[in-house]
Amino acid sequence: MTLSCFKAYDIRGKLGEELNEDIAYKIGRAYGQIYQPKTVVIGCDIRLSSEGLKQATIRGLNDAGVKVLDLGMTGTEEVYFGAFHLDVQGGLEVTASHNPMDYNGMKLVRENARPISADTGLKEIQVLAESGIFNDVAVKGTTEKYNILPEFVDHLMTYIDASKITPMKLVVNAGNGAAGHVIDAIEEKFKVLNVPVEFIKIHHEADGSFPNGIPNPLLVENRDSTRQAVIEHGADMGLAWDGDFDRCFLFDEKGQFIEGYYIVGLLAQAFLLKQSGEKIVHDPRLVWNTFDIVEQYQGEAIQSKSGHSFIKEKMREHNAVYGGEMSAHHYFRDFAYCDSGMIPWLLAVSVLSETQKPLSALVEEMIEKFPCSGEINFKVADTQTTIQKIFDHYADQNPVIDRTDGVSLDFGAWRLNVRASNTEPLLRLNIESRADRNPEPIQDYVDELTQLIQG
Incomplete structure (x- = not known):
């Protein structure tokens, strides 16, 4: 069989x-x-x-x-x-x-x-x-x-300095998945350590019938409940997880969903604030913001093919402290190079406390400097033929070409990455630009590429 x-x-x-x-x-x-x-x-x-x-x-x-x-x-x-x-x-x-x-x-x-x-x-x-x-x-x-829960929570506490956490209110949305019991245990630990964080819990109870839909915050329709709770409670940040909580999604104090790309920059900053010179591994889909943050905080950026086995291998090879993918997978050296959905938000709380800036302010600067399209998926008959078509279309503009994962074309003022999905008959497109060199709105490039792919 x-x-x-x-x-x-x-x-x-x-x-x-x-x-x-x-x-x-x-x-x-x-x-x-x-x-x-x-x-x-x-x-x-x-x-x-x-x-x-x-x-x-x-x-x-x-x-x-x-x-x-x-x-x-x-x-x-x-x-x-x-x-x-x-x-x-x-x-x-x-x-x-x-x-x-x-x-x-x-x-x-x-x-x-x-x-x-x-x-x-x-x-x-x-x-x-x-x-x-x-x-x-x-x-x-x-x-x-x-x-394993008590030992797991003790390990999570090693990523933050509990005495430096400032008063904060967090909306936590487990999506009726598996995350709730860990949040409860962290809440208890915070009380013991006098960490002044208040948790507002929504869709918290584990329920395999998923009464509020499959826990997948990447779906736009699944974000409303977290957004509304952040606004209603005047929270400092919103957090939502997928079913097995290995991915964590962040919302700022205005209830705005933060693209995973900018969270990579935020977490790189969190580690480099503690120890400059560390190596940060990232995927090739969107890169400029990561380069900028890592350079600003005296780290070293290392590119890897997308996918957990590639990122983990590259991190081991370079002894990188952190690896991040824009898909909201975040990997940590002290966590045996594995991905975690709990460590990222603890680090974000740490950065908010240390900088005394709201989350929106921390990411707005990144978004303004390096606007991006977010990942756009296209159903195509043949992914490789379509990638070649894009390649041929832009060949006369002499972009810098990188084939680490799919094809990345860098035009100086903007760049694109296009790759075939590993799991579905889809083409995945990401576009970003440098605001200081490029007055063109991202949407213009999205429209041009959409026409090219679907034409």
Whole structure:
């Protein structure tokens, strides 16, 4: 049988045919047989199918002779944390993050939370799971429940100086996903440390039926509740997470959604304020603001192909303190180079306290200097043909060409990056400009490219 739920970076599929408890069992069994870990951690998000899939995966791992620490209902980063913090050799999170209701999936890591992607072991797991030919083991593994939350929250506190946090009011929107229990634990920790932060909680209770829609703040229609709560409560910042809370989205005190691109600049600033000279890894879609911030705060910017396995590899290679993607994935050296949706907002609170500036003021300057289009997706028949068409169209303007990821064309006053999606038949376009050199509105370039792509 062919398992179509195996993707480039993780496992994801429609419930029933593509992913069910039988397939989850085989994945657990294959993981155990290939890596032969002594112990692994496992967790799952709040989806109604997640607990059943987790238990099936545990049976597969146990039958392969693996001891399992069941972390219960977790976000992906709690599994990452367990995989590098505890004496274990790997981790699995059952989650479909922001995918539709009838989907689920898994994210797998090895020892020290190293990612398992198609080119680093996921294909081998797929082949063995498809064959169903497993070795018998002399001694089956056991399972015990483990509460990672107190240790995880203690780790999160190492990213801030609690004594320097100034009074602040935050709207937090877990989207009825897995983030709420961590926010509650941080709130308790803040009370103990006398950190003057007030949390206004919306869509807070974990509920796998998602009464307020799938938690995906990238969808414009999902942002209203956070925006309105910020304005209504006069909050300093709004925070919203996706289902497994490995992505965090920020709203300023006016309720305005902040593009992930500018958050990369903000977090780079947070680290470089603490220690100049550090290396910051970024993706190639939008870059000028990141260059500007990193140079301003005496750091070193390093470009990587988009995607978590590439960013993590590049960070390890250069010992980078932080890596950021405009898609709201943020990676941290002290978090075993993994992405976290909790560390970013703690750092943002730290920067707001240190600079005594509202979030809007911190990002407005960036937005004014380097306006961007945000990512625009186009359905096209053939992504490579369309990329070549764009390339040919601008060839006589002699742009600086960069092929780190898709094609980036730099015209000095503006630049574009166009790339094929790894997961869908889509072309992803990003455009940015330098306001000091370019009076043309971004929309003019968007219109020109839209016509070219769709024409």
